[in-house]
Amino acid sequence: MENEKLFVELEASQWTKTGQAACGDDFRCVRIPNEKRTIAVLSDGLGSGIKANLMASMTSTMALEFVRSNMDILQSAETIMDSLPVCEIRKISYATFTVFDMQLGGKTRVIEMDNPPFIHLRNLIDLPKNNVKELVSERWPDRKMKITEVTMAPGDRLIAFSDGVTQAGLGCPGWKFGWRREGALNFIKRVVEKNPEISARDLATMIAAEAMAVHPERKCKDDITCMVLYLRHPRVLRVITGPPFRKETDREYANMAVFPEGKVVLCGGTTANIVSRELRTRVDIDLKMVSRSGNLPPPGFMRGVGLVTEGILTLTQVAADLESGNWQNSAAAAKEIVNLMMDSDIVEFIVGTKINEAHQDPMLPVDLEMRRNVIKRLKAVLENNYRKNVSIRYF
Incomplete structure (x- = not known):
């Protein structure tokens, strides 16, 4: 791959839970030009509102810095979980995250903890994840992480979202089990088929908007966040x-x-x-x-x-x-x-x-x-x- 002639477009779109002043999800990214590397993090804090926003922001900030510094992933995750404040009601500290770490040549590492599985879209196909490693912390045995190695080709997209997308419309007529990952994937395929060169910004916006539209009253029952990474020739x-x-x-x-x-x-x-x-x-x-x-x-x-x-x-x-x-x-x-x-x-x-x-x-x-x-x-x-x-x- 002639990486110098390719561009990594990275964007996210969010909707805040109806009635809340702050979004309980957080998105952060950084480009490291001298390493030809792009890192993005999507985190979903426990619950909603200010407390969830605090946990998501802390998680995304720490995850971004740890991955950027090439720290051990398991140690980094344990540090994050040890640092989060404990919810007074649920008596636990918790936030999910998904990390995209793309390097020179399209080699990409995706790190996931409890978010819906990411989508690797190529030619309208959600590519199977073959190179997957699972890590479990001895101190936090209920928290499992997946590290997936993928190689991006020009035109590929990586798509990740919080459970506000997959659980959109949960319990509503026609959506007994919510929109689910399958519903989001089918929608994404239709959009990309209609407009193969749709930007990451527009695709993320459309996914988040459609997740909200699934609810009959167009209400956000949970925070909604979608991030899209798109590798292509620059515009x-x-x-x-x-x-x-x-x-x-x-x-x-x-x-x-x-x-x-x-x-x-x-x-x-x-x-x-x-x-x-x-x-x-x-x-x-x-x-x-x-x-x-x-x-x-x-x-x-x-x-x-x-x-x-x-x-x-x-x-x-x-x-x-x-x-x-x-x-x-x-x-x-x-x-x-x-x-x-x-x-x-x-x-x-x-x-x-x-x-x-x-x-x-x-x-x-x-x-x-x-x-x-x-x-x-x-x-x-x-x-x-x-x-x-x-x-x-x-x-």
Whole structure:
């Protein structure tokens, strides 16, 4: 496998139990670039609400660090179980977990304790688990762990969920024994068959939403969490903004907007004019977008290139939307860019470094002072909050 050309998309979706203020499940992940390694943990704390959230958070945090440090799995699990607070009502301390530990070449270790068995989906087939080892703690004999070794191929997905998914609808008409793993698997197969390239984010969201929809009143009787790992070729978005420092490089600059390997966004009127002139194409505005443009100029489209928007104002709004995590009601131009970013694994910023005098007015907000500051802000939020690979090239 040419691992350098592949990308590991890792996302999760959650619903909190109806009537509770905090989710009793927890999801955490980390990428370790120098080891070409990705680790994710899903934990389900005993019960629901704040206490369950505390146990799940402690478990996922410790499990992530222990696996990252290559500690002995059994010793790590015992340390976790010894550390959890005891429930005053049930008089036990308990949290389940599933760990995905994927390394260079697709070699993946899945560590499970009491969560529903994970799914390894390839070509709509849930692959059998052949290389499985079971561990039992002498101090905690009722806690059994399974360690499964699998090798991921391009297009494979690993899917894990809490019992809020498998027990969804339990006792309701048509779901006497709940949705179960079989029901979730059949749903996943239908979704992937309809859309073979569905992202991990969208698939996790659909699984969690369907688990809640199983209940006749659309109520969460338990916390619901689904995490999906998807190994595939990366989806690349190139964002070009600002004129280049030297005018004689306009042609070279414009040619970077021709990018068949991914999608392109042009941010800024001057940027769009340069590309339009050099490539001899034009920007078309969809008049239907005007009514949804909000406080920003409406987006346009350049044939052979992609989306075209206003520059600094739009990028500043995109940064704010990403930081808040809420862009559903944002202006059309910003929303379009955010959606493209969410559907991409790698975001490349090509930033022209010629100063635009219009943005140096000291009366304007600080966000408008320099284009580069907004790009750095976008890079930080995309990497830290959304697990995107981001690069910046100044031109």
